[in-house]
Amino acid sequence: MTDAIRYEKGPDNIVVLTLDMPGQSANTMNAVYREAMAKTLDRLEAEKDAIAGVILTSAKKTFFAGGDLNELVKVTRADAGDFYRMVLGIKGQLRRLETLGKPVVAAINGAALGGGWEICLACHHRIALGESHVQLGLPEVTLGLLPGGGGVVRMVRLLGIEKALPYLAEGLKVRPDQALKAGLIHDIAQDRDELLAKARAFIAANPGAVQPWDMKGYKIPGGTPSTPAVAQMLAIAPSVLRDKTRGCFPAPEKILCAAVEGAQVDFDTAQLIEARYFTELTTGQVAKNMIGTFWFQLNEINAGGSRPKGPARHETKKVGVLGAGMMGAGIAYVSAAAGIEVVLKDVSIEAAEKGKAYSAGLLDKQVARGHMTHDARDAFLARIKPTVDDADFEGCDLIIEAVFENRELKGKVTAAAEAAALPDAVIASNTSTLPITGLATAVARPEKFIGLHFFSPVDKMPLVEIIRGEKTSNETLARGFDYVLQIRKTPIVVNDSRGFFTSRVFGTFTNEGIAMLGEGVSAAMIENEARKAGMPVGPLAISDEVSMSLMTHIRNQTAADLQAEGRAMPQHPAFSVIDLMVTEYRRPGKAAGAGFYDYPAGGRKHLWPGLKAHFEKADRQIPQEDVRDRILFIQAIETVRCVEEGVLLSTADANIGSVFGIGFAAWTGGALQFINQYGLDDFVARARYLAEQYGERFEPPALLLEKAARGESF
Incomplete structure (x- = not known):
């Protein structure tokens, strides 16, 4: 048997299928998977009478990552027929699994997104590991696609049209506790042993398990499109969607079509409808734009594509922020969120305290929603120290200036902070327009000076534009890059110029x-x-x-x-x-x-x-x-x-920077990809x-x- 899916039958006659794609850090729905799944199903069907049930789990940190984007991005209109048939093959395999006549349980030990979640949906019972790294959902829409492995069909039949749409058309992802409340999973386990024990217990108790939609008398929750309440919702849904997409993004519209049309026919016909819309999107230009930029180029950036190769990785321990206004307060928040100590300075203690209160306001909302405990909130806020005294910058390995766009003021405050910080501290300016090389003249060590241009509001905007001045060293640039990744933002690197790039x-x-x-x-x-x-x-x-x-x-x-x-x-x-x-x-x-x-x-x-x-x-x-x-x-x-x-050094930085920094039309995949696709x-x-x-x-x-x-x- 191929290693891609390990087949192990225990003394209790339960078969554990372990997904483990060779030579990959994550499982994907590639040709190796398709072949392994075909062989696995043949064996399950042949040995069915000697099997009590099936458990699906993964040997990887994630459960299953989804479709193989390397494959999908290459599909052209000329390949549409072959691609459509291949998609029907994947769907057919999952249908064979759920109609095997034996209970099938998904033991979800890591993130199950896209195709991974579609595999879980084809199981009769779903148990997830109750850990924060476990995410469940169908984010295909964010790459210009729809869930093509039965995700639209099964989510609609599981939740009903209205409740399924946020997961399908918005790509909503949830943690295990939210998934349990929403009815996406049936149980949560605390560790891997409990995960498998609960799966075995379900199989023992439910030898005749079938999917809800395969039961006699099944009805879609909430009703079909002809049900008055659903019909009323669907009368306005297209215009609400159009207002969001402005006709630029075909995926949400095709998802709505597949969901509504699929809800009016039997399961197998709904699968054909979904496959046709999926093929249309995959062969279209918008999906190619979005996959190329928001998957391949974004991963290239986050893997350090624009970082100097020589310097060792550096972890920022203590950051000093000059200016507690909107930008400074936001920088303090994202730094403290990453576990970094923050000193927040302004001209008066009242102004500095007000900057800290910005973080308190954001955290209080999280506490109110049950996403954070009071103790965690207090520990977070304890990492931010408001001050008026430069001496408090002692021990800072990074200083970020975020005061008004005035060269003299910026020079004065950074020079004073530099004198108090660690001798090798990186000094950064959050200027959006003033050339970094000019600002660097105010400090004693211009090779340690860099631009870190944040976008407002800092807690929400995903990008930081790193600007290299004429004298900025490779080590300083690398440390700036590492800090941006540490605070979970996306770094792009540009050379100094008036207004930089964004x-x-x-x-x-x-x-x-x-x-x-x-x-x-x-x-x-x-x-x-x-x-x-x-x-x-x-x-x-x-x-x-x-x-x-x-x-x-x-x-x-x-x-x-x-x-x-x-x-x-x-x-x-x-x-x-x-x-x-x-x-x-x-x-x-x-x-x-x-x-x-x-x-x-x-x-x-x-x-x-x-x-x-x-x-x-x-x-x-x-x-x-x-x-x-x-x-x-x-x-x-x-x-x-x-x-x-x-000024720009890579196509990835240009595309990601234009979309994430200034909101350039996302359907294009970014400013340079707009030219390519045109x-x-x-x-x-x-x-x-x-x-x-x-x-x-x-x-x-x-x-x-x-x-x-x-x-x-x-």
């Missing part, structure tokens, strides 16, 4: 939206088309959040810096609109209660009616497609410029059209033209 590209997004408004384009169309393009919010709304007064401050600082270098500030058509909003209309943004939007107390924000009177012109409307393309193309073009100038020649042609119509900022950069001429992609 702020530069983000600036093109907001400026393009504001420039269109200045041309007379309808504000509502700009905002709506940005969301239809896949951006989470429109450029006018996000400009209000950032505040146009801050944009003006950064622009003035940049102009002064460039003037000192003997260079002129490049002008942009958005600047005049921003100046009007800030100085003439006194509407600098959300914090001031008025920007491009009005913010009525207790009501929903809405576009300021004055935009129609002051900016919009009926004869200056442009095609909707042009609005969408201006927003995506300008960001993609700026990303290419960052590659061309050596086709470089077609992208160049479209960029030239946009340049003719709307300005030379859309001219394709030389690097893009070279790659297109050579038939290469990014």
Whole structure:
């Protein structure tokens, strides 16, 4: 028997099947699995009369990881027929398992996600190890796919359409205790011995176990789509979904189709429906974009792809945070969450205490939800020390400055903190725009200086942009990278430049939206088309959040810096609109209660009616497609410029940074993948059209033209 599935029959006639793919750290539904499962089922069926039951478990740390993405990402439309038949083969195997006529138990000893959870669903009884690393669910939607191994069919039949949809269309993952409450599993075990003992006990007590959906008189919980309550929910579900996906993500829509259509037919027909939608998504471009970036490139980054290879791994023990405002408080929280001691300094003890209170507020919510004990909360908060005294930075091996975007202020506070910290401490700035090489002149050891650019709110945003200054050493860069992984964030590495990568590209997004408004384009169309393009919010709304007064401050600082270098500030058509909003209309943004939007107390924000009177012109409307393309193309073009100038060092950093840092349309797989999937020649042609119509900022950069001429992609 192949090693991929070990077959062991005990004296109690129970067969334990241990999933153990050779040469892999995790079990996946690849060709080796399919062949092993076929042989295993043949043997089970042949020896059925001498078998009391079957237990499925795993030899790996995880139970089963799911589909083989190396296989899935290569499937083209030309392969659709073969792929469809292969998927039906996998489903057929699981159907044979659950209709064997003997009780089958999943002894879930680790995470069972995607295909792993689908295997569990094909078992009559599910017992999970009650440990925090055990996660259960179907996250396929996050990679542009749907559960294709019977996950849609069985979840709908287990929970009903409405209760199954969050797991299917949102990729909701749960821990064992939540899974037990939701009815996904039947029992929890404290250790592996108990897991197997409970599995054996179930088999002994239930020799005739069958799946609920195979019992006579079975009905889908909550009813079929024709049941009045379900029909009412389904009447609005597509529009709610469309509001979330904006038509950019086909997977949630196909999941809804497979769930609803499958609930109106018998089990086997529902399996065919699911397989067809799965094949359609797998052969489509959006899934390829998302798998390439959010699986392969993200794993490449988290495995240290951009980290210097030489320096040994470093664990940060004590971090000093300068500035207890929104950013500093967030940095303190994520550091303390990783078990790091934090010193949080501000100009007054009240301000520093307020920064610590931010963590207390987040933790109190966790305690209220039952996700944390009071003792754990208190221990967490004890790791954060508010102060006004630089002497408290003694023993810090990392200092992070998070004060206002002012070069003199940043220089003053970092120099004082450096003097008090450990001699080899890394000194970092959370600046979003000011060049790191310039800020490093304020410290005694510029080789120890680095940029760590966090995004707001820090506790939720997954990215940290690490900026290497001219003098930053490899060891400092490696330590910065290790710290970002330690606080469970995703690090991208860029070289120093004004605005680095994310702020530069983000600036093109907001400026393009504001420039269109200045041309007379309808504000509502700009905002709506940005969301239809896949951006989470429109450029006018996000400009209000950032505040146009801050944009003006950064622009003035940049102009002064460039003037000192003997260079002129490049002008942009958005600047005049921003100046009007800030100085003439006194509407600098959300914090001031008025920007491009009005913010009525207790009501929903809405576009300021004055935009129609002051900016919009009926004869200056442009095609909707042009609005969408201006927003995506300008960001993609700026990303290419960052590659061309050596600011960006890898395609993975560009794609992950653009989506996780600035919300670039996730369906594209990131700013460079947007160009790849569009086709470089077609992208160049479209960029030239946009340049003719709307300005030379859309001219394709030389690097893009070279790659297109050579038939290469990014």
